[in-house]
Amino acid sequence: MKKLLLLFIVFAIAISGCTKGAERKMIQNKGSDTIVNLAQAWAEEYRKVAPSVAIAVSGGGTGTGIASLVNGTVDIANASREIEESEREAAHKNTGKYPVEHIIAFDALAVYVHKDNPIASISREQLSCIYGEKGTCVKWSDLNIEVPGCSGQEIVRISRQNNSGTYAFFREWVLGKEGDFKLGSRDLSGSKDVVDLVEHTPCAIGYSGMGYKTEKVKTACVEPGDGKPCVEPTMATAISREYPISRALYMYTLGEAQGEVAKYLEWTKTEAAQKIIEASGYARVPKN
Amino acid sequence: MTSPEIRPRRSGARSETMQHIERWKEFVIGSVIRICGFSAVVFVFGIFFFVFKEGAGLLFGGLDFVQFFTSPEWYPDSPSNIRYGILAIMAGSFAVVVMAMIVAVPLGLGAAIYISEFSSGMIKEFLKVIIELFAAVPSVVWGFIGLVIMNPMIINVFNAPVGLNALNGAILLALMSLPIIVSISEDALKAVPDGYREAAEAMGATRLQISIKVLLPAAKNGLLAAVLLGVGRAIGETMAVLMATGHAVNIPTSPLDSVRTMTATIAAELGETAQGSDHYKVLFVIGTLLFLITFIINLTADLVVKGIRKR
Numbered sequence: 001m002k003k004l005l006l007l008f009i010v011f012a013i014a015i016s017g018c019t020k021g022a023e024r025k026m027i028q029n030k031g032s033d034t035i036v037n038l039a040q041a042w043a044e045e046y047r048k049v050a051p052s053v054a055i056a057v058s059g060g061g062t063g064t065g066i067a068s069l070v071n072g073t074v075d076i077a078n079a080s081r082e083i084e085e086s087e088r089e090a091a092h093k094n095t096g097k098y099p100v101e102h103i104i105a106f107d108a109l110a111v112y113v114h115k116d117n118p119i120a121s122i123s124r125e126q127l128s129c130i131y132g133e134k135g136t137c138v139k140w141s142d143l144n145i146e147v148p149g150c151s152g153q154e155i156v157r158i159s160r161q162n163n164s165g166t167y168a169f170f171r172e173w174v175l176g177k178e179g180d181f182k183l184g185s186r187d188l189s190g191s192k193d194v195v196d197l198v199e200h201t202p203c204a205i206g207y208s209g210m211g212y213k214t215e216k217v218k219t220a221c222v223e224p225g226d227g228k229p230c231v232e233p234t235m236a237t238a239i240s241r242e243y244p245i246s247r248a249l250y251m252y253t254l255g256e257a258q259g260e261v262a263k264y265l266e267w268t269k270t271e272a273a274q275k276i277i278e279a280s281g282y283a284r285v286p287k288n
Numbered sequence: 289m290t291s292p293e294i295r296p297r298r299s300g301a302r303s304e305t306m307q308h309i310e311r312w313k314e315f316v317i318g319s320v321i322r323i324c325g326f327s328a329v330v331f332v333f334g335i336f337f338f339v340f341k342e343g344a345g346l347l348f349g350g351l352d353f354v355q356f357f358t359s360p361e362w363y364p365d366s367p368s369n370i371r372y373g374i375l376a377i378m379a380g381s382f383a384v385v386v387m388a389m390i391v392a393v394p395l396g397l398g399a400a401i402y403i404s405e406f407s408s409g410m411i412k413e414f415l416k417v418i419i420e421l422f423a424a425v426p427s428v429v430w431g432f433i434g435l436v437i438m439n440p441m442i443i444n445v446f447n448a449p450v451g452l453n454a455l456n457g458a459i460l461l462a463l464m465s466l467p468i469i470v471s472i473s474e475d476a477l478k479a480v481p482d483g484y485r486e487a488a489e490a491m492g493a494t495r496l497q498i499s500i501k502v503l504l505p506a507a508k509n510g511l512l513a514a515v516l517l518g519v520g521r522a523i524g525e526t527m528a529v530l531m532a533t534g535h536a537v538n539i540p541t542s543p544l545d546s547v548r549t550m551t552a553t554i555a556a557e558l559g560e561t562a563q564g565s566d567h568y569k570v571l572f573v574i575g576t577l578l579f580l581i582t583f584i585i586n587l588t589a590d591l592v593v594k595g596i597r598k599r
Contacts, residue, residue, distance in 0.1 A: 030500075161556045161557065163561060177368075180369070183362065187537075201449070
């Protein structure tokens with residue numbers, strides 16, 4: 001639905017661009033669903049700064065964005081993970097240019113549970129026991145927790161579709177580079193869908209960007225390991241990198257950004273743009 | 289296409305030309321219609337060919353068939369151990385379709401019998417229009433109903449841990465295949481000659497007895513075809529089941545388990561896999577398999593309907 005709507009917007013912008021004259025510059029921006037709201041907010045704000053430039057933003061997942069960059073059909077690919085070596089090589093082979101990385105913000109992946117869930121903190125071992133292929137935790141009682149309203153105390157695992165950057169990042173953090181998730185999780189295809197389902201399902205546990213936190217769900221306090229006290233996913237702990245499940249969010253361009261694209265990326269570092277990062281629920285990149 | 293029925297209405301050279309033009313017209317229109325008819329064949333085989341071609345590289349080069357059909361482990365993007373087992377996904381499709389038919393067949397046949405035999409006038413027309421309206425609801429709307437309305441309902445009614453499960457998907461699929469089952473069954477019942485009804489009535493049978501003991505056996509081929517087409521509709525449905533079944537790779541042991549179907553797997557994963565990768569190809573292999581399944585079901589339905597005509 002969202003994709004269709006975005007496609008429609010892109011068309012509408014493209015058509016209006018045609019009628020106003022050819023000098024209007026289009027920037028194609030596509031990729032991670034985690035970043036799509038931020039990128040959209042930026043695109044709207046940037047229109048006020050540079051009315052002659054239209055930025056068409058669409059989601060679809062990090063994989064989609066990078067695949068489009070490799071094919072040379074977008075100017076900027078949004079990614080919630082680092083580009084892989086094979087993708088860099090594919091882009092070079094296809095277009096003759098290597099992708100260039102721009103870190104735009106930091107995101108903390110929150111572990112979401114139903115608001116009635118009494119869980120105080122959660123460790124990597126517990127998450128691995130719940131989500132890992134070899135994990136044995138299937139009931140909340142395995143974690144010594146009793147969730148009110150949860151039938152059979154069964155843990156309802158909620159995950160993402162397997163090409164999502166969030167999926168890959170969470171898997172790597174919880175299970176290491178070689179690990180696999182246990183089958184049987186509900187694999188949803190949107191960051192917000194995960195939070196929505198957790199809100200309505202007392203037995204559920206899920207993961208999604210902390211930007212999707214609402215009043216109606218609870219985020220677990222995550223233990224960084226080594227016996228250190230658990231850390232809440234907040235803006236402050238994401239900026240300080242104390243919160244363990246945090247990651248950088250990227251924009252990739254083919255080769256060094258040129259012309260309007262370079263101007264846009266430069267603008268994203270201004271105070272006005274950085275405020276939008278925080279409004280979207282992410283943490284800004286600390287200035288060196 | 290010249291037709292022997294066209295005879296000159298007037299004599300003279302002018303009507304000869306007219307006749308000539310008529311013949312040409314007939315020929316052109318006939319050819320266009322014939323091309324339209326054959327184009328369907330071309331499209332179907334073309335689609336099959338392209339779907340098959342995309343998957344062929346893996347099908348003949350390295351796909352472990354034993355694992356593919358017997359393993360429930362679907363790990364197309366595992367960092368350490370990639371496994372393409374679709375047993376759980378096939379079981380998911382199968383479970384949802386069977387459950388949908390358990391709901392839809394009695395409901396659909398009942399509705400068809402009522403519309404064809406027991407109702408008349410305004411009520412009959414009204415019911416037919418309403419049931420046809422079912423077919424006009426887009427599948428994404430059904431999916432939305434599953435997500436927003438059925439999910440909390442199933443949690444409350446069945447005390448289930450989660451409402452996105454096989455039951456949810458099956459109810460939606462039942463409602464979606466209902467219009468097909470009802471309208472084709474009703475046609476089949478209507479096709480039973482009135483002589484059967486009159487003869488049974490003359491023997492003193494009640495209307496219910498006529499429906500169950502005379503009409504159902506007489507129309508059984510048409511009814512079977514209706515059910516098979518309903519199955520075909522249900523097995524190919526994507527969007528609603530993607531949203532409502534929970535999309536979990538899991539061999540279901542109860543109707544309240546979340547499942548994942550073949551169509552939903554393709555829909556969720558195809559858009560974002562790298563073109564030409566093994567993962568991409570294996571999705572096309574699943575597509576080919578799905579195509580074969582629906583083809584066989586539709587062919588069977590067709591042969592069954594042909595069986596009626598021979599009688």
